[in-house]
Amino acid sequence: QVKIIKHCRDLGVGPGGFYQPGYREGAKLSLRMMCLGKNWDPDSGSYGDIRRFDAAQPPKIPEELTKYVKDAIAASHEFLKQRGKGATNPDAELPVMSPDICIVNFYTTSGKLGFHQDNNEQRSSLARGLPVVSFSLGDTAEFLYGDVRDDDKASKIKLESGDVLIFGGQSRHIFHGVSSIAPKSAPLWVTDKANLRPGRLNLTFRQYNYKGSVNVTPAPFDTCVCDNNTAPLQHLRPGMVLLKKFLKANDQGRNAINIPTLMEICVHLMVLNLISLKYSRSSWKMPLKPPMNSWSKEGVLPMLW
Ligand SMILES: O=C(O)CCC(=O)C(=O)O
Ligand SMILES: [Fe+2]
Structure with a gap:
């Protein structure tokens, strides 16, 4: 987590770094944003190679982050395989993707994000159900998701520092949003060691285009959504997996104290x-x-x- 925050900090102060996006009529989003790979413009709801705001080119996704995304997808597949007792094909439920876009959001403790669908990637990518892989760092978010554009009917989960949420396949088009950020909920070492200011950093990785055939077999899903809220791996619905605290605290392990030789x-x-x-x-x-x-x-x- 410390390394991810450092990558975001280094890129965030450079060209194409954090800014407060808004709409043409003047309203601003309640967050800071930076796009890697391709720029996403909330006003037009489309991707481009430069951003309208300052004509900056988005920086590339650091390779280290791409590796973490692949590790998370592999872990979700392993989990789905075990749950299905070898009977399910995890790639049919949650296809493998190779991210070429990352949207990095920073929410202060008053930040939020309205209920929306992520559907601006290319049709081939959406049709194949290539997942969105989301990393949460810092303060805890209340995350809402559901099938219809009505946040009163939405399910709620807490996304804590280190959690990875994956939604693809049959869940690629879910409505989702962030209703609140819990102040002072970040682990102390995140604020101290990584020097993250109060708030939440979220990275969502996506693949813009998919070049293979788009046939997807509907995923079999056992009806027992029996994971309790504290299980380290949770199958929330077909195509949606939550890996609790998947991102390691830091290289030396959780709460490591450097003991001098x-x-x-x-x-x-x-x-x-x-x-x-x-x-x-x-x-x-x-x-x-x-x-x-x-x-x-x-x-x-x-x-x-
Ligand atoms: O912050 C989050 O957890 C969600 C972000 C999101 O939905 C987006 O960037 O499209
Ligand atoms: Fe989204």
Whole structure:
């Protein structure tokens, strides 16, 4: 998760980075957005190679992120196979996709996203049911989804930091949206280690085009939607899988504390000794700290988001 946030931060302050999208009449969306691969324009509801707002080209999707998407799809297939006791073909329910678009949204704690369908990808991709793979980081979102454009009839789930939601196949056209963000719900290490400001970062990966044949066999779905809300893998409906906390906390594992080696402790002690020797007789000569560069990427981004 820390690595994903870093990728978004680095790309987010560069050309084609975060901006607040809006409509021609002036209304703005309640989030910050950045598109990778292709630009999605909420006003026209279409994709393009540059964005209208500042003519910027969207940055490419970092390969590392593409790998995480593939891992998540593979994990969902493994899960579907086991659930179907080998009888189902997971690719028929949730086809494999290779993402070439990623929409990155940052919601502050007052952010939300209205009920909508993701249907601006090419007809071949939609017809094949190539899934949308969604990564959630930071504060928890209340996510609504359903078959009809009526959020009162929608099902609700919580998307927490590290969760991956996949919807494709028969669920590719579901209506969905974000009704609220729970303040202060992000794990502390996300805000501390990755320096994510209060709010939620969401990445949705998609594949624009599909070149193969589009025949899809309706997915068999056992009627037992019996996963409880805390199961690590949840089959929510045909073509919709939630992988709870799938994205690892960080490279060294959850809540890792760096324990210094004996060698590192010795080096630190030697350095401290040298410093105290140097300044013991002339402490007034202590050099001033160099001024903080408040416009460094790390420093400024929390203000931008
Ligand atoms: O933030 C989310 O979980 C959903 C984002 C979404 O639906 C979209 O970007 O199309
Ligand atoms: Fe969406």
